[in-house]
Amino acid sequence: MIDVKSLKKEYGERTVLDIDTLEINDGEILAVAGANGSGKTTLLKILAGQIRPTGGELSLPGKKLYMPQQSYAFRGDLIKNVTLGNADREKAVKLLEKLGLSRLADKKAASLSGGELQRLSLCRILARTADLLLLDEPTSACDAKGAELVVEAIKEYRGETRCTVIMTTHSPALAMNAADRLIILNNGKIEADGPPAAVLNEPKTDWAKSFIAGWKI
């Protein structure tokens, strides 16, 4: 289980993350939503070990894989970008196919469109094994079909590995279709928490009601 207690991140006078408690069960897919600047990436980076919290306690599994908000390409073709010299080539080919990229497999990764590059970044992650996947807005650049492929791939990976997945998103569809649980951050605090359908359809606070009303569905 992932256990977060009294987690805080401050920049100068400003507190950008302030989480009392967050417990995430093994194998759970958790979506984290919230406006720009609400602390989603900060939370993921802390869990990934990329930045240090100002305070708090964290209990995390050892093997984590982190997909940053900004996708990037390495030199070389797509296959090389997925295997990076160590992952199984056959697995890479299968993943590229699953994410709708097989016809581009021998093209240079630098030539990909934004949505293609994002799906390539996901392939790079899914070619490896971990106990925890941290995905920062994995469908933000994808069209509807691309987002569907991402949802299927994430669910399949979780089904096969039983890993825990934490992903941030601005997409209610991603939360509804892929996540077991949805939390919404408001200025670094958890304002809503529950099964996605319940959070979206029966918001418990006035703030949550108004956030969800403005969240495009």
Ligand SMILES: Nc1ncnc2c1ncn2[C@@H]1O[C@H](COP(=O)(O)OP(=O)(O)OP(=O)(O)O)[C@@H](O)[C@H]1O
């Ligand atoms: N190094 C830093 N120094 C000062 N402030 C920072 C720093 N990094 C992040 N912040 C601030 O922390 C807040 C939370 O940022 P974060 O990237 O977590 O937001 P987010 O919820 O991921 O937003 P988005 O939806 O735009 O990706 C923002 O207001 C940001 O400006």
Ligand SMILES: [Mg+2]
């Ligand atoms: Mg972010």
